Amino acid sequence: MLEGKTVLLGITGSIAAYKAAALASALKKERCNVHVLMTRNAMEFISPRTFDTLTEHRTLFDTFDRSFEYNVEHIALAKQADLVMIAPATANVLAKLANGIADDMLTTTVLACRCPKLAAPAMNTGMYENPATQANLERLRVFGWEIVEPAEGLLACGDVGLGKMPEPEQLLERIKACLLGGERRRDMEGIRVLVTAGPTQEAIDPVRYITNYSTGKMGYSIAEAAAKRGAVVTLVTGKTSLKTSASLERIDVVSAQDMFDAVTSRSAQQDIIIKAAAVADYRPAEVANDKLKKKDGEMFISLVRNPDILQYLGEHRPKGQYLCGFSMETKDMVENSRKKLEKKKIQMIAANNLKESGAGFGVDTNVLTLITKERKQELPLLSKDAVSDILLDEILKHRAEIDE
Numbered sequence: 044m045l046e047g048k049t050v051l052l053g054i055t056g057s058i059a060a061y062k063a064a065a066l067a068s069a070l071k072k073e074r075c076n077v078h079v080l081m082t083r084n085a086m087e088f089i090s091p092r093t094f095d096t097l098t099e100h101r102t103l104f105d106t107f108d109r110s111f112e113y114n115v116e117h118i119a120l121a122k123q124a125d126l127v128m129i130a131p132a133t134a135n136v137l138a139k140l141a142n143g144i145a146d147d148m149l150t151t152t153v154l155a156c157r158c159p160k161l162a163a164p165a166m167n168t169g170m171y172e173n174p175a176t177q178a179n180l181e182r183l184r185v186f187g188w189e190i191v192e193p194a195e196g197l198l199a200c201g202d203v204g205l206g207k208m209p210e211p212e213q214l215l216e217r218i219k220a221c222l223l224g225g226e227r228r229r230d231m232e233g234i235r236v237l238v239t240a241g242p243t244q245e246a247i248d249p250v251r252y253i254t255n256y257s258t259g260k261m262g263y264s265i266a267e268a269a270a271k272r273g274a275v276v277t278l279v280t281g282k283t284s285l286k287t288s289a290s291l292e293r294i295d296v297v298s299a300q301d302m303f304d305a306v307t308s309r310s311a312q313q314d315i316i317i318k319a320a321a322v323a324d325y326r327p328a329e330v331a332n333d334k335l336k337k338k339d340g341e342m343f344i345s346l347v348r349n350p351d352i353l354q355y356l357g358e359h360r361p362k363g364q365y366l367c368g369f370s371m372e373t374k375d376m377v378e379n380s381r382k383k384l385e386k387k388k389i390q391m392i393a394a395n396n397l398k399e400s401g402a403g404f405g406v407d408t409n410v411l412t413l414i415t416k417e418r419k420q421e422l423p424l425l426s427k428d429a430v431s432d433i434l435l436d437e438i439l440k441h442r443a444e445i446d447e
């Protein structure tokens with residue numbers, strides 16, 4: 044997919060440098076032209092020879108080495124580059140890049156690059172959360188850098204926290220998304236996708252309703268991403284403040300029953316249905332015609348169950364249709380989500396833990412775990428737009444694999 048593209052892979056002095064070998068190899072497998080730039084500190088963790096072999100180009104680390112193809116190698120490379128990826132990026136190198144310091148081959152070359160730039164920070168949580176590092180990252184974002192947020196997990200220093208470099212496959216996805224943009228996004232041409240998004244509102248009386256905190260961001264992002272990739276998209280949405288582009292059909296609904304009707308009347312024609320909506324499980328047993336007046340003492344509202352839209356879809360799924368649900372949990376996320384996968388007879392469930400920072404309602408990021416019968420894949424903290432493309436990639440892949 045990356046034939047004809049040149050990526051400069053910058054490797055700096057973090058233990059995660061060993062993962063950069065897998066990234067270099069994955070890029071080569073995509074027929075990408077990869078040039079590796081290393082800092083001296085990175086060479087303490089992994090040998091430049093590893094990358095010479097993997098990329099079939101000599102790894103660069105010495106600004107004054109004149110034995111290369113071009114006389115001023117760093118400028119020649121900067122001109123050739125379609126994209127720069129610094130992975131892993133240490134706090135020190137990020138600080139240099141944020142301030143235009145160019146004191147080695149890597150920073151000098153990157154300073155001369157005009158192409159899109161990505162950095163994947165990898166460091167101890169304290170270093171990452173330090174206001175100086177955060178200010179440097181903010182400065183880089185202002186300069187147009189895309190920062191690949193680190194994941195949470197067990198760090199090499201023994202701490203558990205934010206600072207882990209995302210896995211090479213995820214970095215590859217970000218590189219592809221950045222390099223291929225529109226090209227890649229035409230891979231869903233003609234596929235019919237229905238996405239649900241947002242909260243439902245369950246009326247109590249003409250003035251009041253029951254709802255939840257969903258803002259619709261995740262579902263809208265998926266719908267737009269699928270439309271950009273060429274899919275024929277229908278978005279069935281509860282009340283939100285979000286706008287949609289003209290490239291998709293939008294059906295506005297209010298209650299879970301409305302959503303059920305809107306989805307089930309269109310479901311037979313769909314190839315893929317993604318249910319990102321936060322549907323109310325219950326609604327008031329009766330909706331008062333007039334405003335309920337307050338009285339002394341306690342007040343009770345009796346609730347009845349709403350239909351489970353996804354379960355209905357699972358039970359009436361035509362052959363070849365792919366169903367992906369979302370699952371929001373605050374504890375035992377994987378176990379509970381697996382149960383939903385089975386009970387609702389669906390092919391994939393995208394689980395997120397509301398208690399994890401950066402995940403859930405209202406934010407522009409999400410941390411998803413994609414669960415199928417065969418696999419469980421944990422994605423790092425990513426923007427909802429990046430998550431959408433990865434989710435669609437995984438759905439397309441799994442759909443082709445299972446063919447059911």
Ligand code: CTP
Pocket residue numbers: 299318319320321322323324349350351352353354367368369370371372383
């Ligand atoms: N869902 C649905 N209809 C409902 C409730 C949920 O289609 N009445 C869908 C959601 O859109 C989501 C998935 O089912 O894709 C899981 O929703 P979630 O609220 O996490 O789980 P529930 O099935 O409601 O289970 P619980 O409330 O016990 O967590």
